[in-house]
Amino acid sequence: MLPIYYINLDSRPDRRAFMEAQLASLGLEGTRVSAATPADLTPEEVALYCDGRKPRYLRCKELACSLSHERVWKRMVTAGNRWALVLEDDAELSPLLPNFLESLGNFDTDLIRLEATGPTIRVFPPIANIVGIGLRPFRSTPMGSAGYVLSNRAAKLLVGHPAFRQRQTDLALYNPFDEPGASIRRVQAVPGLCQQLGSMRPDKLSIGRSDIAxxxxxxxxxxxxxxxxxxxxxxxxxxxxxxxxRDHFASKKQGLTRMSIPFADGTWTGSDLIPRPPAARRNGGPSAG
Known part of the structure; x- marks a missing residue:
């Protein structure tokens, strides 16, 4: 089983307990990585990247979020992990996740986005099906970085990349047109195998609510x-x-479509099977962008 890291604020032992209980119930083990906070930013970082007097800037908590993910990427590189699952501490996990992780094998990509989405995103037909989970290259920049599987190659590319000092974590990570996202082979899991709690689960409101004022x-x-x-x-x-x-209409010839990514909870019975490729696509699959 590939390594699992989850990002957790020191001030949120409740979220730590939530993640540990979830992982244990699924027969998984995770390594906690202490999340960065605005208080961890240096005056130089604030002046360079969080100055509201500039045309473009990041809020301090947005930069801290990127630095938290970067802490995980650095650990991956140092440990030599070929793959790792990266989670935020308010991610609800699907009961299908362990079987999916165990069955990944040698699937060749850089990033597998596991998060379900409410709004539709642009996806290509599935290029693989792993235990009923379709893997679809995507061309949107979906919001949310609660859960993704990352390769070591991608981790090395992401560590220290200036885009994460200019844009929010997800906007830099998933953007198919600008670096570093443009250089990452990315697929979306359908259905999603995690989702951010937020206000979606009334019984978990205290976990989903952020305590960063x-x-x-x-x-x-x-x-x-x-x-x-x-x-x-x-x-x-x-x-x-x-x-x-222009990209949308050019990519439609490769089967690009829009869809909302459902969450594979305990009642999920569907699958995202690989359809028979039409003649136009038999000589080459879609690009992940």
């Missing part, structure tokens, strides 16, 4: 230069929209 970090640049800020956002939106539209 929402700090008022106003974007001073937007307030001081409203017209310049809005024009910049409009220009970025038009550029990204045109790029996404």
């Amino acid at each position: 929402p700090v008022d970090e106003p974007h001073l640049y937007a307030k001081e230069h409203p017209l310049r800020y809005r024009l910049g956002r409009l220009r970025e939106g038009l550029t990204e929209g045109w790029r996404n539209a």
Whole structure:
């Protein structure tokens, strides 16, 4: 079984107990990695990446989230892990997860996103089916980094990458157009094998609720230069929209479609089987982007 790491704030022993109990109930063992907090950021990091007077910036808690994931990637590289499962401490795990992890074998990719999504994402037809779980290359940038399997090659690429000082963790990790996401072979598990609790489970509200107080970090640049800020956002939106539209229509020939990723809870009975490839695709599968 591949190594499992879960990120946990020192101030949240309840979440630690939640994750340990979940893993134990599934016959799994995880290694806790202490999460970074805004208090761990150096004054230099705050000045460089979290300054609201700049056109683009990260909130301190967003940068701390990326640094937390980076701590896991560094441990993977140091330990020489070929693969590892990375979890956040509010991830609800599917009962299908152990069998999936045990059956991965030599499947060749860089990242397997395990998280279920409410909003639809753009996916290609499945390129593999492991114990009823389809693995689909995807072209969206889904929100959420609660659970993913990562290769050692990808971990080495991600450690210290400047994108994680400029964009939120998931926006840098899954973006199919910009680095480092563009260089990572990524697939989405269908159905999802974990989901963030948030407010989805009334009986787990205390676990799902973050205890990092929402700090008022106003974007001073937007307030001081409203017209310049809005024009910049409009220009970025038009550029990204045109790029996404061109990519979408070009990729439809490879079977690209939109779907919502369900969570494989204890009642899941479906599967994401590999369909017979049409003639147009017999000479080559889709690119993960």
